[in-house]
Amino acid sequence: MRIATWNVNSLKARLEKVEWWLERAAPDILLLQETKLSDADAPIMAFAMAGYDIVHHGEGRWNGVAIAVRSGTSVTAAQANFGDGPVRDTSAGARGGGSEDDFDPFREARLLAATVTLPGAVPIRVASVYAPNGRVVGSPFYHGKLAWYDRLERWLAAEISTGQPFLVGGDFNIAPSDEDVWDPRAVHGGTHVSAPERAAFARLLDLGLIDAYGSRRTERGRFTWWDYRAGNFHKNFGMRIDHLLATPDVAARTAWAEIDREARKGKPIPSDHAPLIVDLDAPGREIDAGWGGAGERIAARRGYRPD
DNA sequence: ATGCCATACGTTGTATGA
Numbered sequence: 001m002r003i004a005t006w007n008v009n010s011l012k013a014r015l016e017k018v019e020w021w022l023e024r025a026a027p028d029i030l031l032l033q034e035t036k037l038s039d040a041d042a043p044i045m046a047f048a049m050a051g052y053d054i055v056h057h058g059e060g061r062w063n064g065v066a067i068a069v070r071s072g073t074s075v076t077a078a079q080a081n082f083g084d085g086p087v088r089d090t091s092a093g094a095r096g097g098g099s100e101d102d103f104d105p106f107r108e109a110r111l112l113a114a115t116v117t118l119p120g121a122v123p124i125r126v127a128s129v130y131a132p133n134g135r136v137v138g139s140p141f142y143h144g145k146l147a148w149y150d151r152l153e154r155w156l157a158a159e160i161s162t163g164q165p166f167l168v169g170g171d172f173n174i175a176p177s178d179e180d181v182w183d184p185r186a187v188h189g190g191t192h193v194s195a196p197e198r199a200a201f202a203r204l205l206d207l208g209l210i211d212a213y214g215s216r217r218t219e220r221g222r223f224t225w226w227d228y229r230a231g232n233f234h235k236n237f238g239m240r241i242d243h244l245l246a247t248p249d250v251a252a253r254t255a256w257a258e259i260d261r262e263a264r265k266g267k268p269i270p271s272d273h274a275p276l277i278v279d280l281d282a283p284g285r286e287i288d289a290g291w292g293g294a295g296e297r298i299a300a301r302r303g304y305r306p307d
Numbered sequence: 308a309t310g311c312c313a314t315a316c317g318t319t320g321t322a323t324g325a
Contacts, residue, residue: 134325
């Protein structure tokens with residue numbers, strides 16, 4: 001079973017690239033963030049043509065999360081956002097914009113969960129999350145980000161307590177350690193790397209969740225996001241801020257984990273994030289691990305060499 | 308510290324991103 005997460009920075013602008021990548025990587029489950037679409041505008045037909053069903057939770061201009069699964073996969077018990085939380089009645093916050101006084105990340109479309117059952121596989125509960133950015137350390141947006149993380153921690157604890165196989169993936173907007181940024185000096189004092197943010201991320205791991213990529217890929221310089229400007233991708237000036245966190249039973253099934261930098265290249269214009277992928281084995285279903293297996297055969301048809 | 312690029316919305320600019 002192949003599960004991936006990808007912040008696409010507008011599913012409308014990225015649709016052609018996403019269609020290309022679905023064929024290239026052939027994920028069974030794809031968690032999407034920053035679709036920037038309303039639910040009514042979700043590209044259901046395009047995904048169906050590519051062989052996928054999509055469940056979408058969006059608000060229109062900003063944010064927006066989705067879960068795409070191979071057609072024929074069972075998707076049940078979908079949940080959008082936390083279902084509660086410190087919500088203020090501010091329409092500007094609900095739109096995702098507005099002034100600092102209006103800001104309320106709990107009204108924005110930042111979480112979608114569902115129970116997914118592939119044919120012949122055991123059900124897995126998955127969640128697609130898009131954490132707030134934070135903007136400036138100490139700002140109201142930064143404190144909103146930390147409050148959102150507190151709520152995420154509680155929500156994850158409840159999900160894990162059910163004992164079901166569980167995986168949460170998405171754009172966490174936190175680089176867990178200095179090894180997850182190209183130059184700690186360059187980002188010092190900014191968001192994504194501050195001690196409170198890293199402590200919030202560490203608390204998610206303290207719940208028992210395992211960083212499926214970081215726990216098995218320890219080489220330096222592997223990132224999931226690079227700024228569009230100044231040739232930062234070419235220079236590999238990036239950060240590892242997208243993550244797949246799994247319960248131990250799921251993490252133990254991880255056969256392979258990779259960041260597909262190919263999707264950050266070329267035309268049409270790519271997202272500033274690359275997809276993060278894991279392959280899980282499944283009882284009674286043999287898989288080919290990594291690009292060395294099915295993935296590499298897919299890639300070889302397109303002339304891809306992992307870098 | 309920096310918004311150099313990119314997105315949406317909407318219209319010659321503003322808000323947002325990490």
